[in-house]
Amino acid sequence: MNKRFVVIVLDGFGIGAMKDAKIVRAGDEVSSTLGSILSSFPDLCLPNLEKLGLMNAYGKNSNMMKEYPNANFGKSELMHFGADTFMGHQEIMGTLPKRPLVQPFQGKVDEVKEHLEKNGHKVEVLETEGLRYLLVDDYCTVGDNIDADLGMAYNCTAPLDFMSFDKELEIGKLVREVVTVNRVIPFGGTNTTIKDILNAEETRDGKFIGIHAVKSKSYQQGYQCLHLGYGVDPKVQVPELLSAQGVPVTLIGKVADIVINTNGKSISCVPTEEVLNITIDEIKAMQNGFICTNVQETDLAGHSQDAKKYKELLELADEKIGEIIKLLHKEDTLIVMADHGNDPNIGHNRHTRENVPLLIYREGLENVHIGLRKSLSDVGATVAEAFNSKAPQNGTSFYSELNK
Numbered sequence: 030m031n032k033r034f035v036v037i038v039l040d041g042f043g044i045g046a047m048k049d050a051k052i053v054r055a056g057d058e059v060s061s062t063l064g065s066i067l068s069s070f071p072d073l074c075l076p077n078l079e080k081l082g083l084m085n086a087y088g089k090n091s092n093m094m095k096e097y098p099n100a101n102f103g104k105s106e107l108m109h110f111g112a113d114t115f116m117g118h119q120e121i122m123g124t125l126p127k128r129p130l131v132q133p134f135q136g137k138v139d140e141v142k143e144h145l146e147k148n149g150h151k152v153e154v155l156e157t158e159g160l161r162y163l164l165v166d167d168y169c170t171v172g173d174n175i176d177a178d179l180g181m182a183y184n185c186t187a188p189l190d191f192m193s194f195d196k197e198l199e200i201g202k203l204v205r206e207v208v209t210v211n212r213v214i215p216f217g218g219t220n221t222t223i224k225d226i227l228n229a230e231e232t233r234d235g236k237f238i239g240i241h242a243v244k245s246k247s248y249q250q251g252y253q254c255l256h257l258g259y260g261v262d263p264k265v266q267v268p269e270l271l272s273a274q275g276v277p278v279t280l281i282g283k284v285a286d287i288v289i290n291t292n293g294k295s296i297s298c299v300p301t302e303e304v305l306n307i308t309i310d311e312i313k314a315m316q317n318g319f320i321c322t323n324v325q326e327t328d329l330a331g332h333s334q335d336a337k338k339y340k341e342l343l344e345l346a347d348e349k350i351g352e353i354i355k356l357l358h359k360e361d362t363l364i365v366m367a368d369h370g371n372d373p374n375i376g377h378n379r380h381t382r383e384n385v386p387l388l389i390y391r392e393g394l395e396n397v398h399i400g401l402r403k404s405l406s407d408v409g410a411t412v413a414e415a416f417n418s419k420a421p422q423n424g425t426s427f428y429s430e431l432n433k
Contacts, residue, residue: 031317032360034412035353037308038121038321039346040114040283041328043370043383044087047106050382054111057370060381062331065374066343067091069336075343077351081365081388101389101431103399105407107369108423111178112380114328115212115256115287117368121321122266122288123409123421129211129259131180133236134162134173137208141171144207150200157230160238168192168223169200172239174214176332177380179237182212186226186240186247189217194253205257212256216242219251243329248299256287263289265422267319267409276416277318279311284323301326301342305349312356319412323368331371332378339373354390362415362431363390364408391431399427 043062051058063083067073074093075083082100084090109116109126120126134141138161142152145165153164162172168191174182183204187197194217201215229244242248263269268278268290278293282304285295294311298304301324308322324346330339350365357363370383387399387408406424413420414428 030360032362032415033312033315033317033357034319034415035308035312035357035361035363036121036321036408036412037350037353037363037365038118038284038323039327039343039365039367040323040325041331041369041371041380042367042385043372043381044104044386045384047382047384054382056375056377057112057382060370060372060375060383062370062372062381062383063087065372066336066340069374070340073340073343075347077347077354078365078388081390083386083388086386086388099395101391101394101397103387103402104384105366105387105402105405106384107382108404108406111181112369112382113178113181113211114283114368114380115182115258117405118284118287118323119258119261119266120405120423121368121408122268123406123413123424124261124266125406125423129181130209132210133180134171134183134238135160135236138163140207141204145200145203148203150203157238158232158235160232160236162238165200166192166196169197170226170240171200171204173233173237174212175231175233175237175239176242176378179233179379181210182214183208183210184239184242185213185215186242186245187215187217188221188223188226189219189251189253190221191223192217198255201255201257209259211259214254214256216247216252216254218247218249218253220249221246243333248329252297252299254286254297258287262422263291267412267418267421268293270413270418270421271319271416274416274418276418277315279315279318279320281307281311281320282323283325284321299325301345302349305346305353309349309352309356312353319416328371331373331380334373334378336373357390357392359392361391364388366405366408368405389431394431397430399430
C-alpha cells in the first residue's frame, strides 16, 4: 500500500519554555516564540495551522485563533542539550543525543592553524579585542558560530565567486579533524566578497568571535552549506533505514544540509516560498515515501529579532501548508513541528529552549492527542513504523495512536 509521510519543520517555532530552561539556559524560562509574535501582532491569523491544532498545543487562544475541535496534536520537549538546529534534526531522525563538548574557538585556534598549514594552506590570524580567528587562503574565515549556542560550533565562511565550495569544504574537513565541538559548518554564497564577510565580524561575551551569517550576505544568492557533525551515526537514522529497504526519501531546505541521506534526494534551498513549492512538487511526484522539509527563514527572523518578518513568514508557510493538505490522500500523514524556539522579543539573538508543537493531519483522523513527548525522536520512530522499517536508535513511536 502506497503512503507518503511528510514532516514540515518550522525552524525555531517554539510554543513556550521547557521546564528545565531556567537551569539549562538561564533566561530562557520566559521564552515563547509564538507568544512573542502574538504579543506584537495579536491579530495574527494562521487558519491552516489553527485547524491542525496550533492553539491546542499552545494551550490558550488568541484574538483571532482558537483551540480547534477534533484537532490531532501534542508537543515535544528537546532531548538534546541546549537548543540547536543541527542536533534538533539529528534527534528528529532518531539519534540519541549526547551532550556536546563546548569550547570557544580561542582554545583551538593555534591547533587548527597548525593543522591547516601542515596540509598546505595559507593561514592568517585576525584579531579583534584580543580574540583571534583565521583567514585561510585569503577567502575563508574560520571562527566561532555566533548565531547559535556559543561554543558548540565553528563556521567556515567564504565568498563562492572567489573560492569554490569544494575547496571551502576541504578546509572545513581539516578543521573537523582536530576539533570536538558539535559542528563545523562550511558555507557561503555568490555575489558577496571577503570584505562583506569581514564586515560581518562580531564578538560575544568577550570569549567568542566569528562572522554573523545573515550580515555576511551568504544567504542571498548561490548559498551552499554542509554541516560536519561530531558523533552522529547516520546508519541508525530514518533516511538511511528507509533507503535500505527501498523507501524513497527526500530532504528539502536546511535539513538537506545537515542530515545524511546517501541514497535519497537532498535539495538545499532557503527562501520559504521556494522550499514549500519544491515540497509540493515532490508530493505530486511521489507515490510512496518520506519527505522532510525545513523552513529556515523563520529561524533567521528569530536571529534577526524581527517579529514582523517572522509573522509574515508564518503567514506564507500557513498558506502553503493549506495547499499541501489538499494534495494528501487517506493513507498519507503530515506532521508540522519545530526543532527548538527562537523568541524574537527575548532580547538576544540565540535559540531558545522551548517545547515545540506536533500538529498531525491525516484525512479522517480526529481527536488524537499524543501528549507531551520527551524527545523529538518520537517523530522519527513514528515515520519508521509507518513504513515497517527497523526502529531508529532513539524514540517512541506514536504510529499506533494514529491507527486506532
